[in-house]
Amino acid sequence: MTVPVAWLGRNSTEDAQDPTLSLPRQLRNARAALPPGWVIVAHFYDVESGRKELRERGNSLAHQQFQIPIPRDGSVADLLDEAQRPDRRFAAVICESIERVARRTYFGTKIEYELEQAGVALCAADEPIVTGPRAKRATPTLTRRVKQAVSEWYVLQMLELSWDGFIEHVSQGWNVGKPPYGYRAEKVPHPVPARRAEGRTKHRLVPDASRAPAVTYVFQLRGLDKLGYDAIADRLNLDPVAYPPPEPTRPDMALHRWSGSAVREILRNPKYTGYQVWNRRATTKGGCYNDPKDWVWSPQPTHEPLVSKELFDVASTVARKRQGSRTTPGRNSHPATRRSYVLRSYVVCEVCDRRMFGKNRHRISYYACQVDPNEHRDKPWFGGHPKSLWVREEVLITSVSRFFATRVFGPDRRTHLGAALEAARLADGPGDRTAKERAALEQAIKAIGERQARLIRTLADGGTDPEREKEFRDAIRREHAALGKQRTELAEQLARLEAPKPEVRSVDSAALLDALPRLDIDLALVPEEIQRRLYDAFGLEVRYSRPREEVTLRVTVPGHLLDGLVAVTRELDPWNKKSGARTEVLAPDHDTRGGQTRHNHRVHSHPLSAPGRIRTCAHGSGENSLIIVHIAPDLRGNRWRTLRRHRLCRACVAHPRIGPR
Numbered sequence: 001m002t003v004p005v006a007w008l009g010r011n012s013t014e015d016a017q018d019p020t021l022s023l024p025r026q027l028r029n030a031r032a033a034l035p036p037g038w039v040i041v042a043h044f045y046d047v048e049s050g051r052k053e054l055r056e057r058g059n060s061l062a063h064q065q066f067q068i069p070i071p072r073d074g075s076v077a078d079l080l081d082e083a084q085r086p087d088r089r090f091a092a093v094i095c096e097s098i099e100r101v102a103r104r105t106y107f108g109t110k111i112e113y114e115l116e117q118a119g120v121a122l123c124a125a126d127e128p129i130v131t132g133p134r135a136k137r138a139t140p141t142l143t144r145r146v147k148q149a150v151s152e153w154y155v156l157q158m159l160e161l162s163w164d165g166f167i168e169h170v171s172q173g174w175n176v177g178k179p180p181y182g183y184r185a186e187k188v189p190h191p192v193p194a195r196r197a198e199g200r201t202k203h204r205l206v207p208d209a210s211r212a213p214a215v216t217y218v219f220q221l222r223g224l225d226k227l228g229y230d231a232i233a234d235r236l237n238l239d240p241v242a243y244p245p246p247e248p249t250r251p252d253m254a255l256h257r258w259s260g261s262a263v264r265e266i267l268r269n270p271k272y273t274g275y276q277v278w279n280r281r282a283t284t285k286g287g288c289y290n291d292p293k294d295w296v297w298s299p300q301p302t303h304e305p306l307v308s309k310e311l312f313d314v315a316s317t318v319a320r321k322r323q324g325s326r327t328t329p330g331r332n333s334h335p336a337t338r339r340s341y342v343l344r345s346y347v348v349c350e351v352c353d354r355r356m357f358g359k360n361r362h363r364i365s366y367y368a369c370q371v372d373p374n375e376h377r378d379k380p381w382f383g384g385h386p387k388s389l390w391v392r393e394e395v396l397i398t399s400v401s402r403f404f405a406t407r408v409f410g411p412d413r414r415t416h417l418g419a420a421l422e423a424a425r426l427a428d429g430p431g432d433r434t435a436k437e438r439a440a441l442e443q444a445i446k447a448i449g450e451r452q453a454r455l456i457r458t459l460a461d462g463g464t465d466p467e468r469e470k471e472f473r474d475a476i477r478r479e480h481a482a483l484g485k486q487r488t489e490l491a492e493q494l495a496r497l498e499a500p501k502p503e504v505r506s507v508d509s510a511a512l513l514d515a516l517p518r519l520d521i522d523l524a525l526v527p528e529e530i531q532r533r534l535y536d537a538f539g540l541e542v543r544y545s546r547p548r549e550e551v552t553l554r555v556t557v558p559g560h561l562l563d564g565l566v567a568v569t570r571e572l573d574p575w576n577k578k579s580g581a582r583t584e585v586l587a588p589d590h591d592t593r594g595g596q597t598r599h600n601h602r603v604h605s606h607p608l609s610a611p612g613r614i615r616t617c618a619h620g621s622g623e624n625s626l627i628i629v630h631i632a633p634d635l636r637g638n639r640w641r642t643l644r645r646h647r648l649c650r651a652c653v654a655h656p657r658i659g660p661r
Helices: 019-032 076-083 105-117 138-171 193-197 212-223 229-237 260-268 309-322 393-408 413-427 430-461 466-498 509-514 528-538 559-570 612-616
Strands: 003-011 038-047 092-095 121-124 183-189 201-207 347-349 357-361 364-370 388-392 541-545 550-554 582-588 599-603 625-633 640-649
Touching: 003 019, 003 076, 019 038, 019 092, 038 076, 076 105, 105 121, 105 138, 212 229, 212 260, 212 309, 212 559, 229 260, 309 559, 364 393, 388 393, 393 413, 393 528, 393 541, 393 550, 413 509, 430 466, 528 559
Parallel strands: 003 038, 003 092, 092 121, 347 541
Antiparallel strands: 183 201, 357 364, 364 388, 541 550, 582 599, 582 625, 625 640
């Protein structure tokens, strides 16, 4: 009697084994173990990992890369599909060893169970093949389960040992993979004699003299100027000799220029801080980035850094703070745009911690924050947030200008800083703030838990309308899932709050402040481009609190970017009143000669303090108007140059808040 049999084979991965040798060996051993009359009529095999999910099995095309001398009828998924059909070609399945079916006990037993339910026996060449309705199966089943458990244990142990080996490899400073841009590989003979005899080496990272400056420049543009990836690439492409473009692994894919993706790869790589880092990308998920908490860092710097750790941290936060906002000043490229907002991307609503956006109403600029009930109903701040809140740009610009004039560039800045630090220390110490934050998070988690409990009780009671029962239950399940996600996020925040904080180095804040120049300047008179460059350099944060009618301003003076900050502030010299810059109003002379108006009288004014419509007043002309001209000395010589012109009618200039002075 002839029994048709299907052979099932599997080879791990194409880079770990040779399928042209492994698969024929498995087939030969399986054929030798068959009882008389059993004939292999179909061949199913894969070249893939046995630890994959069952639904992912059989999708690999790695077997097409090899000339395997075995006809292939399909994968393990095709085997299971054919086993369910009444016209299947086989009555049993044989493999070389049970771990060839799967490296996880659960998936191996599931495949075995599905075959048994279809009336197909799963046999192994290294196990006794027993037939007959009264065959003893207890001991063979126990032996198979033990082998499956040992096989899974072996794989897990090898993975753990390999992981520990990579950690030690990284701790010693050896690089894994291609050296990042800006470094080159310093090859060292392999410490194992056998591998050293094969010519294998290990390598460390050393700076590339021709490319390392480009990396430092990229981080400075990102951390100081807050430029986007494409904007940084455009800067680098202006001088490809000084900043050579990166070369990909495949020469045919080279662009021979900088791109936004190349800049992003540099800014994401923590190896530039001098630490060796591994496990940033997954090898089994398409190369996607792993969570930073899963990265493996060396305990100490192992190679020369190209940027400081502080600068890397600053550059890493730019994307989160500036997401969805342009980095270029002025109006955007949309043809309907009529104006720009100087403080765009700096103003944040204190209630919801979201960025406020610019709006224009009756020719007056505002920054607004509006909520959408459909999108924000589940947020914890939704109940206390007004439907819409607005604040005038004029108020914010005045506050920012006064803040920089007194606390950053003013002569009494040290006094202001000391008073602010002392007030913060007395009003609310670090321990008190941590306790309050912890209490607030715990209260929010408790409230979400109570809401979930109420939803479960409502789900248990059921709906009143039988026809809408399913819709009712689905809505409650979705609400419960959303609350669960919210609760998980709050729990993660609580865990980060309770985690031990790294040691913070003591920095003389007053000394950093003294390193900045002293300026007597009104930033409202400075062009938008230079204003935004200054705000980006100092990391300006403007937080507006509607309940308290209060604006909180914060800037950062990082010591590692002090030279860059000083360079940015030097751009303000033309508007520094100490250097001779001044604002003047030139009144037109009533005596005109040759059809031209002669400006003879100088009247000092402060037009940007004008209330409401007066600042933008332009209905006056001719003899009934005054021309306001802002002039400053040209740094290239003793000449004077015009910075800005405004035209106001005499009635507006006579206003008490603008009166000539």
